[in-house]
Amino acid sequence: TVALVKKHPAVKSQLGAAIGLTGGLAVMRSLGLAREIDPYLTPMRSFKGSSLVGGGGAAEPEGKLTTSFGEAMIPEKAQFELPPILLDRRSSESRNYLRNYEMFHDEGGAAASDSQRRRTVHGISRSALSDDQSGPSSEAFMAMITREHLHALLHRTLPLNVSLWLNCNVVHVEPFSYGGTSASVTLSDGTRLTGDLVVGADGIHSIVRRTVASDDADGRTLTTSQRRYTGISGVYGLVVKHTFELMMKCSLKKDEKAEALLESLPVGGLHEFEGKGAIATVFNLKRHYMFVFFEAREDPPTSDENWTNPAVQEEISSKIKAQGMPSLFEHLLRAAPDGGRVVHLGLYESEPMRTSWSRGRAVLLGDSAHATTPFLGQGANQAMLDAWSLAFHLPPANASDYICADDDDLHHHIQKALHRYETARSTHATNIKSVSRMFGHIRLGITSWDRCVRRCFMQTLLTCGRGCLFRQMLKWASQLNV
Template identity: 25%
Template sequence: MTSPSTSTPTALVVGAGIGGLAAAAALHGDGWAVTVLERADAVEPVGAGIAVAPNGLRALDTIGVGDRIRALSAIQGAGALRRPDGRILATTSGDAIRERFGDPMVVATRASVVEALLDRLPAGALRLGSAVVDVDPGDAARPAKVATADGAAYAADLVVAGDGIRSAIRGVLFPGHSAPVYAGFTTWRAVVPAPAQAGSTLGETWGRGQVFGAMPLTDGRIYWYATANRPEGEKYADPRAEVLALFGDWHDPIPELVGAASPRDVLHLDVHWSATPLPAFHRGRVALLGDAAHAMTPNLGQGGNQALEDAVDLAALLANRGGDVAAALPAYTALRLPRTTAVVRKSTRMGAMAQWHGRTAVALRDRALRLSARLSPDTAIKPLDDVMAWRPVARA
């Protein structure tokens, strides 16, 4: 069993997703000896793309990679929210987001963000093929311990659980708590070459229970995503064909974007969310973050950004308390649980409106969006004020 050092504080981070890697990088920067345990045999770019919002960029600034991600920004000019026939319901722009929140919305591949975070870790910190199956949270007098499927055991002053929506650690710490529930819709994602008229692809299109979005990447490609109301658990032999069947008659260039993807490169995932918040984001010496703590729908694009907030706030609270885990983790719950619960609920409300299916309800929704856009050009981004205005915990 690997034991914690008596001189250097030790942390085990479970999960090499964006939140876990950010926590590992932040803690390493504060002098912790960090080990990241990842169940997969390779760090894969699951999710294809990610929107790093101004709040996420501020979190990355504290780790030292904010400007590296800002350099990936490709959004220029006006974006639009449209109907399937192409009619514009509302518009916004990258400049409006920058002016309102002080930073752009950066759409990047997940691989780019993961690579930037991995570069902040020391050699050997990441251990692949290490699936954590059990945890002893420890207490003020003894370390936390984790066990992996291959029989290895580790002990540390702190365990950070970033092991995702089906978190094994959450299940051990809160065995009676309900798991994330199905949101009623599924998603497809892909990255494809940009068509000739790439500018016209910027934004989202809302239909009856269906959404299609497309954003440019700095390397000239397009990241697209689609959602549709579907029963939970459906599998598709050819996910691209399914997306074409759903969106093939929508405005250009949506059919072209879908057709440009290889069937094997279209990622399909059902959407789940934490309908019932956890009673705490910690137990003993274990802290949960990201989807393991507060799974949310993708409608605000905040899943990864909230995980980044979790990571840097956790590190700052520990630093401000001299590494005293027993004192810092209750403060972490008190800070992060109310905020993320509010963001989860806001995202769910947005998702519910986007997935309306009834003809009358959709017509009324579209009319309201057009009217509000005429009255206020910032209609599309005003609801994000309390989300994107976040600032990291000040360090003492």
């Protein structure tokens, strides 16, 4: 059995707007969730880049785009797949169990027949995907999904052997319980949960990482700080389409430029505007408009500088206008509080691990091990690929498929599995962090030299073979070396 412990009182996304799935989409397909995720996906069809900075480095007036870097076209079919590893979530028992937790949304899928039952291998189930489980969106090379939809989908398709612990704050992790044959976590109310393995998927503030990277046996002394500020702050926004379009229609002053920009952006299209030390992006999803604004900033936003503060809203609006960004972004910012959500935060990445990703029976996964900047869109994807790799390498949980002579034998196999997992993932995850940091620095164009490099780099990336290099970059980022 698995205990999924979350500190939040409800199943919902906490930060961000939407996620671009590449390798993560391959993981979802391998789990047999293609049919379930398909209605919520918006396949990415194009990436268009434009510069708002003239030769002298000054921002041009709105609407006068000095440079159009080009437009990369995204293929309709994925170019990477993972072997199927899936659990049977369509059994009537699983449905009834999930209904008891009021998290399951019946979409009309039939219960699996006996011939569709999966046999357990490596503690998870494997089967070939049936044709009716795939859809046009889930087969895309890259697709966008809102964080709320992805969170809800993953939670309502939890297998029967997973118990969900909400509103639970972990205060201590013990990686060597019972002589090293198990691990445990202690909650703030004193409850202690013990198991064969503790997986720290608890983000950049990970308490599990404090234990893994600790100097003493109790896991209380950190060898390094866990994160560092990148010098960039961001605004993520998500606006419901019908709310925004109604607001634009009811506006007393028509903005033809903003309306024309929206009309030129197809569903699945992304347009990025790059200024002087700042970039702004708008993406047309099925039901939402997503927008992002990044700027170089020496100090990260404080807790008081959240989006509910009117002074922050005014400051971001003035910065967007000063950069010469299209007025569409100002309209989106105004619409977000009523018809969407906005978050304002600094961008951080995790400090390099000076120790292994695991210690005893505790192991790190995703942002807790290698939090990265969002410029390659790989944060969630790398976490999902981590999870796939860890599950692939772990010894089977089913004793009929895999028998250990004693606890020492099992412990030996688990330690080997954790080592293989880290070997398979750590180098690539570190490279993703480095490339994402570099890619973001180039796109921001802080100095004149940076902007010169950006012009050459983006034109090559987006126009060579109609985006062939861009697609190859995404394919490289999504590779999984098992």
